[in-house]
Amino acid sequence: MKRDSLVLRAARRGGGWAAVLALARLADVAVSVLFPLALAHAIDTVLAGRDVLPALLPCAALFALSAAAGALLELGAGSAAARATAWVRHLLVGRLLAAGPARGALPAGEAASRITAGAADAGTAPVAAIQSGIALLQPVGAMVALIVIDWRVALGLALGLPVIAVLLRAFVRDVSGSVRRYMTVQGTIAARLGEALGGARTIAAAGTSAREADRVLTALPELRDHGHALWRAQGGMGGRGLVVGLLLQVCALAVAGFQLAAGRITPGELVAVAQYAGLVVGLGPIVSGLLRLARARAGAGWAAELLAAPVPEHGTRDAPPGPGRLEFRGVRSGGVLDGLDLVVPGGRSVAVVGRSGAGKSLLAALAGRLADPDAGEVLLDGVPLPELSRPALRREVGYAFDRPALFGATVRDAIGFGPEPATPARVLAAASAARADDFVRRLPAGYATPVTDAPMSGGELQRLGLARAFAHPGRLLVLDDATSSLDTATELQVAQALAGEFGDRTRLIIAHRAGTAARADLVAWLDGGRIRALGRHADLWADPGYRDVFGADGR
């Protein structure tokens, strides 16, 4: 099972600390089982009027052992969990990045909470398992000690135990349903808040902020109802637990009292019986340990789902010398592309056009192996992309997107982002070519402005994304709708730079505007999963179906 294998592997990372934890826990249990006996002996010594000091020594020794075990327990548990958690997190972050954009439809926030909360759970799981496993020894040991003191007392207590088990089961059942309902309502409120925040400008303009808050909070009374139900369940359980526990203790004490009267046990042993009965009956810590373990395992399973995403394998070849000829051979993908063949000549620009949903962005993703085709091949200068090593592939192919995600602390870092940061001169040249230099210089700290502090419109963000692609070396440049938010004048300037400074690179340009298509050397018209036509824009324009792609025929 994926979940438990992750927990086990994480446990191994805890290393020596896990062993420390286990030993400390064992010592702790040993102290709690042995101490009542030592105490009984001390009490009886006192009552017999003998010197109490020798009898106190075992008690003091157990005290020292208990203190040491307690300290080591905290240290071991914390350290083992910290190490295991860090290991799981490193693993998951690595896997997230290695799996790439094909990781499926897991939203970013989901992935993040699996790496934070899920990994923390998975990292705690080994600790929880050790803790609750050894904790089970405590009532067993106490029972044995009771039998040693007087078997009748032990029997009396054992008869009452099933009652506790039944009680606890009912509680877990009660509570898990309420918790689920509570969380559902909570999710509803959160989702509504998310929507409203997305529409902040509309709400500000309409002056409906108070109304929106009320709408988000509509479900609050329902949340409160479920909350009250949860507390009721807990209160009921607490009361029942107390009375049953006390009943068993009193039974044990009563039986022990008759044994005391009969002279079979000493007063000290009676005090010990009360202690042991408490240990046997006090299943609380064990149950909470088991609950924690269950939660940790669930968290581990949740985190392990991230590991299910397949990781693409890369070859070892370097890209052979070549002009950057890109070839699609019989490519099938995503149920959209169906046997597509296309050759993008080296050093030329090809615009890909087609109705929305025709698979243009998919084609762009396949061109640089952001996705692998279901069938067929994509080759760069004759080499199938999977045979290229990852560094070679990423060096040779640069991408610019419709809505780029920027990484790096500053605008300069964001433009120069890659395996090796680009030189400042290169960043500057790229920014100029992408027509970003001007607005970047107007930012509060120019190129040193933190990305998070830079007020950017969609068009400005796109220009930074273009600059990043321009700063990237390589023979193939893929522009996936990367100028869609630029105004016509800026787009033209960028297009000129693309044709001039970057004219030697092969350019695959996903285009929605006719103007973009017109500037490309060739246009690949994507339709029905294949290339319907490959030619110059001016030639294709005669076809009404082609014009229709741009919605240019109006209504």
Added chain:
Amino acid sequence: MSARGAVLRRLYRTFADTARQRPGAVLRLALWSAVGAAPTFVFGHAVARAVDGFLAGRPAAACGWLGVLLLAGVAGALAFRPLYAALAAIVEPFRDDLVERVVRGALARSLTGRPDTGAVARLTHQVEIARDSYAGLLMVARGFLFSTAGALLGLLTLAPAMLLFVLPPLLLALVLFAALLALLAARQRALLLGEERLAERTAAVAEGVRDAVACGGEERLRAEVGEVVDEQAALARSMARLGALRALILALGGWGPLLLVLAAAPWLVERGAGPGTVAGALTYVMHGLRPALNTLVQGVGGGGLRLAVALERIAESGPPPAPALPPALPPTPSPTPSPTQPPALSPAPSPALPPTRPPTADPIPGRPAVELCGVTFSYGPRARAVLKDLDLVVPEGDHLAVVGPSGIGKSTLAALVAGTAVPSAGRVLVHGRPPGDPRHRVLIPQQAYVFGGSLHDNLGYLAPGADSAAMARAVDAVGLAALVKRLGGLGGMMDPGALSAGEAQLVALARAFLSPAPLVVLDEATCHLDPAAEARVERAFAARPGTLVVIAHRISSALRARRVLVLDGSAAVSGGHEELLAGSPLYRDLVGHWRSEPAGGLGDPDGVDPVARTDLPVDPR
């Protein structure tokens, strides 16, 4: 200010508020806690009498005392239900207040242009942590107080001299623990903040994984996130070291009284105490004081700090304006809305001040729909002005298009007209009144707002009383019929996530169309529509009675307008199309690119349907 001081102050304030607002519930909590502590008080006495009874051959009396213990237990158990009810009566409203605070605060902050992306996580995460740990803390605190009181009272009545041996180590442990709390608080806080940072970083990586891979930057990001992971691990280990210290303190407080009582027992016996008294005294220490201390140290160490930090996080992001504060929590000295801080920079034009709601007033007849007089806007006193000395008059019934390069201030202009931004200098009037009255104007931004609910509710958002005929007209006017059909009519429920960006914009546009406001401002509100759909929408709004201002995404919008305002950073020029072609080089430039298509295109050369020629092939040279 020390971390401990802050933590304890916050905890104290939280409880003081609870006590002030819900004294009944607090009183009930205390009362039932006292009843709940009955078994603790009785335990030692019962054991003492029972032991003496059994030893003296009076088993009936001994059993009687055990029966008393059992009765006390039943009473204590019965107290649990009202106890938890009292707890719920404190904690549930407490949570409600926090939820309300987060929601209203996040909305208020978003309205000032600062996107509050962490709000949803705070809502589900921090608020629940606060609720759970507050409940836990209350239970721990009252448990400790009443159990300790019960045990000490029992001891006092059974063997008062024993208090001399019990109290000193107990108090010493409490003092040491209080001192340790300061260190724990600082570490715990750093740990929690680190978790948030880690969540932010991983979310950013997950969000941009496509870009990360495309740039070949996986290793760099892995190393960057890895650093945060390792920092967290180091913090967690240092927490574990403090935990070890805490365990030692606990051992001192738990074992110290026990050993001292044992050591003092001979002295007690010399003074005539029987076996029962010794057993009873030890019972109080072991079954009363030790568990109570244990719960306190474990509970406060974890829960109290978690509560303090969660409350601090919520308060930091609380609503900036005072009136929105719910009465539950006092305004805390949070560092966020510091007046010296410059307003956050954000893509949307954010006003320097929160939008002011002018007194409602009817439009003044005969005044232009929009008047701007010497309007200047900048994000801060030292920032470059986005708009400078702008004068503009839009007569009633006009159709104005605003064009210019992206980032030049078009959206800012829309926000100023709508009154959601306040000019740094100059004056804006809408129908002769200060801007911002939703009855006078409607602003539809680029980012369409659609909420989960029926299509009917979404469309009627700005016109709650609109009848279905009006809705049908609006649906037809903007071209929303296909979506209405897909959803199965106006009553169909919408999932905002399932709509395309274009469909969401159409919903927002139909909503604006239905609005009774005479002035409509479309701020690139059609950018996700195809050119034909955009043309249909703009024509529909032009035909609607009232005034239309379009912030143009495509130059074609200018050709449909009666007048055009060209913004180019240094100056603004307005006029008719021909006039601007002659007078504005920038306009000529923008339109020129559009016009220089190769011959043999399509469309109507006389421009009756200008949209047909949007973004036609452009000759780059």
